[in-house]
Amino acid sequence: MPFKRYVEIGRIALVNYGKDYGKLVVIVDVIDQNRALVDAPDMVRGQINFKRLTLTDIKIDIKRVPNKKTLIAALEAADVKNKWESSSWGRKLIVQKKRASLNDFDRFKIMLAKIKKAGVVRQELAKLKKETTA
């Protein structure tokens, strides 16, 4: 099984530890075997250890160490935000975040919605059962 995700200039990675936890960053240059220079539209360009990154499938087309304007333009051109939020990984993270930010009233509403959905599913199942036995 060959590797599919490489550390390369333009690779999008997710920060999984530390102050910038949860951020999507672009690998802009490689310092050495353990560290990369990393940039994102809302942070100052800085170094980060590969141990704090998880590589994603998304890669954008940039030259080594672009300036902030070029980087933002390249991110827009590759439509990284939409690609990420429509990917299954991205969607899972959004749902996790939403669930963590619910208040009690939201959880109550979800409970009612779940009961309603289960009721509808059970009705359909009962209909199908009746058709097969009949």
Next chain:
Amino acid sequence: MSYKYHQFQVVGRGLPTETDEQPKIYRMKLWATNEVRAKSKFWYYLRKLKKVKKSNGQMLAINEIFEKNPTTIKNYGIWLRYQSRTGYHNMYKEYRDTTLNGGIEQMYTEMASRHRVRHHCIQVIKTATIPAKLCKRESTKQFHNSKIKFPLVFKKVRPPTRKLKTTYKASRPNLFV
């Protein structure tokens, strides 16, 4: 990024006497963990060069030197003199880092690990930012590639904060990328 070693510019001279009204002023750039240590190191080196001590000298200025471009990667060449168990040796080492303080810190930790040389046995002779063409060490030159590409071979999943760390885990980790 907090660095252990900071770079200081220390300026000092011997006290003026009747024979020498305007003693020569000396300036040194050194690395130390704090200002107090930097001043002490300054007098240590100055004693080896001139007949002056802290007791008959005065400190004129001490300023910390900060990195001008901490967001660009540079190749640092460091010339050092260190004391091993059998004598003094000179060395030249290269490091790739964003700041000079980071490179110096890498140097101290590498000397400690590879040669068992402690901080007080190392004297930094000279440091320079080396352009990529003039780098001597293969381990720095292998990163001079604008189309660098390599996979991360093992993926160790860590808890996102140290608070969520547990001593025991239910299953062995899966390191597959």
